[in-house]
Amino acid sequence: xxxxxxxxxxxxxxxxxxxxxxxxxxxxxxxxxxxxxxxxxxxxxxxxxxxxxxxxxxxxxxxxxxxxxxxxxxxxxxxxxxxxxxxxxxxxxxxxxxxxxxxxxxxxxxxxxxxxxxxxxxxxxxxxxxxxxxxxxxxxxxxxxxxxxxxxxxxxxxxxxxxxxxxxxxxxxxxxxxxxxxxxxxxxxxxxxxxxxxxxxxxxxxxxxxxxxxxxxxxxxxxxxxxxxxxxxxxxxxxxxxxxxxxxxxxxxxxxxxxxxxxxxxxxxxxxxxxxxxxxxxxxxxxxxxxxxxxxxxxxxxxxxxxxxxxxxxxxxxxxxxxxxxxxxxxxxxxxxxxxxxxxxxxxxxxxxxxxxxxxxxxxxxxxxxxxxxxxxxxxx
Amino acid sequence: xxxxxxxxxxxxxxxxxxxxxxxxxxxxxxxxxxxxxxxxxxxxxxxxxxxxxxxxxxxxxxxxxxxxxxxxxxxxxxxxxxxxxxxxxxxxxxxxxxxxxxxxxxxxxxxxxxxxxxxxxxxxxxxxxxxxxxxxxxxxxxxxxxxxxxxxxxxxxxxxxxxxxxxxxxxxxxxxxxxxxxxxxxxxxxxxxxxxxxxxxxxxxxxxxxxxxxxxxxxxxxxxxxxxxxxxxxxxxxxxxxxxxxxxxxxxxxxxxxxxxxxxxxxxxxxxxxxxxxxxxxxxxxxxxxxxxxxxxxxxxxxxxxxxxxxxxxxxxxxxxxxxxxxxxxxxxxxxxxxxxxxxxxxxxxxxxxxxxxxxxxxxxxxxxxxxxxxxxxxxx
Numbered sequence: 123x124x125x126x127x128x129x130x131x132x133x134x135x136x137x138x139x140x141x142x143x144x145x146x147x148x149x150x151x152x153x154x155x156x157x158x159x160x161x162x163x164x165x166x167x168x169x170x171x172x173x174x175x176x177x178x179x180x181x182x183x184x185x186x187x188x189x190x191x192x193x194x195x196x197x198x199x200x201x202x203x204x205x206x207x208x209x210x211x212x213x214x215x216x217x218x219x220x221x222x223x224x225x226x227x228x229x230x231x232x233x234x235x236x237x238x239x240x241x242x243x244x245x246x247x248x249x250x251x252x253x254x255x256x257x258x259x260x261x262x263x264x265x266x267x268x269x270x271x272x273x274x275x276x277x278x279x280x281x282x283x284x285x286x287x288x289x290x291x292x293x294x295x296x297x298x299x300x301x302x303x304x305x306x307x308x309x310x311x312x313x314x315x316x317x318x319x320x321x322x323x324x325x326x327x328x329x330x331x332x333x334x335x336x337x338x339x340x341x342x343x344x345x346x347x348x349x350x351x352x353x354x355x356x357x358x359x360x361x362x363x364x365x366x367x368x369x370x371x372x373x374x375x376x377x378x379x380x381x382x383x384x385x386x387x388x389x390x391x392x393x394x395x396x397x398x399x400x401x402x403x404x405x406x407x408x409x410x411x412x413x414x415x416x417x418x419x420x421x422x423x424x425x426x427x428x429x430x431x432x433x434x435x436x437x438x439x440x441x442x443x444x445x446x447x448x449x450x451x452x453x454x455x456x457x458x459x460x461x462x463x464x465x466x467x468x469x470x471x472x473x474x475x476x477x478x479x480x481x482x483x484x485x486x487x488x489x490x491x492x493x494x495x496x497x498x499x500x501x502x503x
Numbered sequence: 504x505x506x507x508x509x510x511x512x513x514x515x516x517x518x519x520x521x522x523x524x525x526x527x528x529x530x531x532x533x534x535x536x537x538x539x540x541x542x543x544x545x546x547x548x549x550x551x552x553x554x555x556x557x558x559x560x561x562x563x564x565x566x567x568x569x570x571x572x573x574x575x576x577x578x579x580x581x582x583x584x585x586x587x588x589x590x591x592x593x594x595x596x597x598x599x600x601x602x603x604x605x606x607x608x609x610x611x612x613x614x615x616x617x618x619x620x621x622x623x624x625x626x627x628x629x630x631x632x633x634x635x636x637x638x639x640x641x642x643x644x645x646x647x648x649x650x651x652x653x654x655x656x657x658x659x660x661x662x663x664x665x666x667x668x669x670x671x672x673x674x675x676x677x678x679x680x681x682x683x684x685x686x687x688x689x690x691x692x693x694x695x696x697x698x699x700x701x702x703x704x705x706x707x708x709x710x711x712x713x714x715x716x717x718x719x720x721x722x723x724x725x726x727x728x729x730x731x732x733x734x735x736x737x738x739x740x741x742x743x744x745x746x747x748x749x750x751x752x753x754x755x756x757x758x759x760x761x762x763x764x765x766x767x768x769x770x771x772x773x774x775x776x777x778x779x780x781x782x783x784x785x786x787x788x789x790x791x792x793x794x795x796x797x798x799x800x801x802x803x804x805x806x807x808x809x810x811x812x813x814x815x816x817x818x819x820x821x822x823x824x825x826x827x828x829x830x831x832x833x834x835x836x837x838x839x840x841x842x843x844x845x846x847x848x849x850x851x852x853x854x855x856x857x858x859x860x861x862x863x864x865x866x867x868x869x870x871x872x873x874x875x876x877x878x879x880x881x882x883x884x
Contacts, residue, residue: 143751242751302735302759303727309760310723312753313767317716319700335698342691343724346684351820354683360790368788370524370623372693372780376787378683379690386694399753406757407749409741439732 128155128178128185130221133254140250145241149230152255153221154178154213157197158205160260165496167261168203169252170212171269171276174344174401175393177220178212181205185220186392192475202482203489208265213255215248215276217400222251225396226327236396238324243400245272245408249279253287263287266492268485270294270474271441272401275408278421278449281458282410285425290492292431292485295438295474297445298418298452299409304440307347308402311340315395324396337395338386345385350437350470354378411452418452425453429495430460431488433481435473461488509536509559509566511602514635526622530611533636534602535559535594538578539586541641546877548642549584550633551593552650552657555725555782556774558601559593562586566601567773573856583863584870589646594636596629596657598781603632606777607708619705624781626653626789630660634668644668647873649866651675651855652822653782656789659802659830662839663791666806671873673812673866676819676855678826679799679833680790685821688728689783692721696776705777718776719767726766731818731851735759792833799833806834810876811841812869814862816854842869 130153133139138148155178160167170180170193177184181191181198197203197210214222217240225240232239256264264287267280274296281291297304318336320326326333349357358378362368365375374380414420430453434446443464450462465480467473474481511534514520519529536559541548551561551574558565562572562579578584578591595603598621606621613620637645645668648661655677662672678685699717701707707714730738739759743749746756755761795801811834815827824845831843846861848854855862 145751238753242753299741301732302739302741302757303732305741305757306723306727306735306759306763309755309757309763310720310727313723313764314695314698314720316753317695317699317720339691339695339698339720342687342694346687346691351682351684354687358683360680360683360686360793370526372619372623372697372784374690376683376686376690378687382687382690383694403753412741 128153128182128221130154131255131258133251133258139247139254141241141247142244143242147223147241150216150223150251150254151221151227152213152223152251154211154255155180155182156259157181157210158208160209164261165263165265166208167256167264168208168210169256169264169267170197170203170210171252171267171273172212172215173269173271173273174405175389175398176273177218178214180210180212184392187388195477196482196485202486203268209261211256211259211261213252215401216251217243217248217397217404219394219397224394225324225400226394235325235327237327238396240396240400243404245275245404246279246283248404249276249283252276253284256287263289265496266290266292266489268292268294269296271296271471272405274441275405278410281425281428281430282421285428288425288428289496290429290431290488292433292488293446293449294433294481295435295441295446295471296449297408297441298411298421298449300406301445305406307343308406310343312399312402314339314343315399321395324399326395332390333395334390337390337393337398340398341389342382342386345382347440348470348472350439350468352437352468353470353472356468418448419455422453422456422458426457428458429488429492430458431484432460432462433474433484434464435467435469435471436464437468438471438473440471509534509563509602511535512636512639514632514639520628520631520635522622522628523625524623528604528622531597531604531632531635532602532608533594533604533632535592535636536561536563537640538562538591539589541590545642546644546646547589548637548645549589549591549647549649550637550645551578551584551591552633552648552654553593553596554650554652554654555786556770556779557654558599559595561591561593565773568769576858577863577866583867584649590642592637592640592642594633596782597632598624598629598778598785600775600778605775606705606781607775616706616708618708618777621777621781624785626656626785627660627664629785630657630664633657634665637668644670646877647671647673647870649673649675650677652677652852653786656786659791662806662809662811663794663802666809669806669809670877671810671812671869673814673869674827674830675814675862676816676822676827676852677830678789678822679792679802679830681787682826686787688724689787691724692783693780695720695724696780699776702776705780707776713771714776715771718771718774718779721779722770723763723767726763728821729851729853731820731849733818733849734851734853737849799829800836803834803837803839807838809839810869810873811839812865813841813843814855814865815845816848816850816852817845818849819852819854821852
């Protein structure tokens with residue numbers, strides 16, 4: 123296990139990264155973590171793709187918040203993704219703000235932070251950087267790529283873009299395109315950021331205050347979509363926050379208000395507002411089938427050798443089962459060996475980050491079978 | 504039919520309005536419209552309750568936007584609510600901004616706009632003002648009270664507070680309490696308004712710019728909840744706005760973005776940001792059963808003589824069928840004669856404002872039967 127701070131490396135220093143939007147980027151710094159050791163034939167690497175506001179600190183404490191890694195439940199010695207057996211890599215996505223180049227980084231051409239001059243990126247651009255990082259780490263082929271939510275979108279783009287580098291892939295609570303409702307919620311979040319006068323057209327870096335209020339509102343809106351109506355009711359209902367009766371005022375009378383305000387105010391300490399704009403934009407632009415004349419199955423034709431697993435949650439209304447099932451059906455049609463399961467859960471989209479024995483059983487079984495199919499024992503580090 | 508400007512009257516000038524929050528208010532201006540004529544025995548009055556951002560201009564052009572009345576489809580000569588037969592009244596709710604006293608009104612004690620000094624109100628407070636208006640208009644008993652969404656909440660409070668003044672009641676796409684998710688979305692909207700530096704703790708009236716950006720974000724967020732995921736997909740999908748390919752920028756590339764921005768920017772021309780805070784708060788505070796030790800049926804016991812009709816829409820996720828059905832079940836348990844129907848619709852919550860032959864048939868049949876039960880012919884004006 124390395125230090126919580128993780129590592130940083132510089133990629134695309136000689137040959138620039140060519141982006142889907144037509145721009146190019148050079149160099150690209152990448153913040154990443156690794157856990158476990160790469161085995162002799164470099165066949166035990168697992169790449170973990172993080173979600174929108176996630177980061178590379180999968181199983182280490184977050185350097186800003188000090189909180190445990192976001193998937194420490196799943197990743198570690200003896201755990202579901204066993205770092206005694208696998209060499210686990212996770213990197214901060216392109217456009218983010220925790221070590222990887224994004225709008226807060228310095229534009230080498232001007233010597234100033236990029237701000238809105240940073241090129242708009244796509245999920246596939248994020249994956250291109252991940253592939254280059256694996257080159258640097260000496261990993262030609264991944265035993266597995268895995269991720270939930272936006273992480274799952276990256277998994278799908280791995281399958282379309284680098285199928286030859288994959289042995290297996292797990293996409294959880296995700297989609298191959300953003301729907302109108304997905305775009306709508308993201309647009310509200312972006313408008314909330316842009317409405318903050320401290321945003322200053324994205325050039326707020328330096329001494330100026332950050333657009334924290336706008337970013338907090340964006341986070342609050344998004345957070346509602348991460349929980350099911352049922353989960354909100356069970357968790358908070360109409361319970362009051364530290365009072366017996368409503369205040370007949372605009373304080374956070376209800377626990378759910380207090381919770382959302384807390385989510386908003388803590389988020390701004392660890393995230394850059396422009397990164398939020400860029401990453402939500404990348405997600406909105408995702409529509410894999412559009413590159414294949416609307417035939418999603420064609421996207422996965424070159425991945426027929428990759429063992430895939432798709433998992434959805436019954437109460438997830440952000441990336442509902444139907445979107446996940448659409449992916450599984452397309453894989454089936456493309457001859458990709460795919461396991462699909464909808465897991466009953468009351469927790470909404472956030473379920474992918476929470477305790478779920480069914481998900482664990484599904485992933486555990488899948489990892490075991492994939493290892494067996496690779497013809498290696500799992501433990502080879 | 505009267506002029507589109509409607510009427511205004513002053514109520515509670517001598518005896519102040521006692522509010523649920525403990526404060527009192529005097530006087531209370533009320534903006535209202537009437538259509539048709541009251542008959543000799545004052546037995547043909549219909550009161551229409553409007554929704555959160557609605558107004559009294561049910562069937563007349565809006566004085567600011569110039570648009571047709573919000574329910575002109577339903578209310579008018581020969582229409583479902585036939586103004587040749589019925590004397591229709593609608594008033595701007597307490598706390599709003601189109602003729603009725605609200606936070607933008609002048610506080611008589613200070614000579615300045617109330618702002619956040621305006622007392623927090625409830626749905627029942629709105630209904631108290633409506634009842635006083637009907638006293639002024641010489642209407643002791645309503646043939647019918649009808650409303651959708653927040654209008655339906657007022658209908659339910661009419662039933663709890665003035666059952667003796669009702670012959671029949673229709674509540675559409677509504678609820679007897681706000682859920683955690685309902686509160687959450689409203690809280691995000693309020694935080695968006697309050698995050699706008701032009702809001703100035705509610706004292707933005709006068710020469711200062713209004714908190715338009717914050718209010719627009721609030722409206723955008725709310726608007727998403729008014730449409731079903733399916734409706735957004737059918738209406739917009741991933742269609743682009745006046746372009747062939749995405750811009751790789753932060754313009755409104757997608758039609759759904761353009762639509763939401765338009766909804767936000769036009770809303771601020773006709774609505775006061777503080778009114779938005781107060782009215783959403785009133786809705787969040789709604790929890791009728793809490794006044795009856797959690798037994799909603801007890802709320803309707805005094806209304807056993809009132810013919811009721813509850814209508815929900817299958818794709819409404821803001822006030823879903825289950826919330827409407829809960830009301831109907833409680834009415835049943837209280838011995839209230841109630842008809843309930845869930846109407847199949849892809850339009851989400853907004854369905855109550857749209858063309859719906861099934862809803863029309865339901866309301867039409869209900870009105871006819873209620874008139875018959877009253878022992879009058881419908882046409883008595």
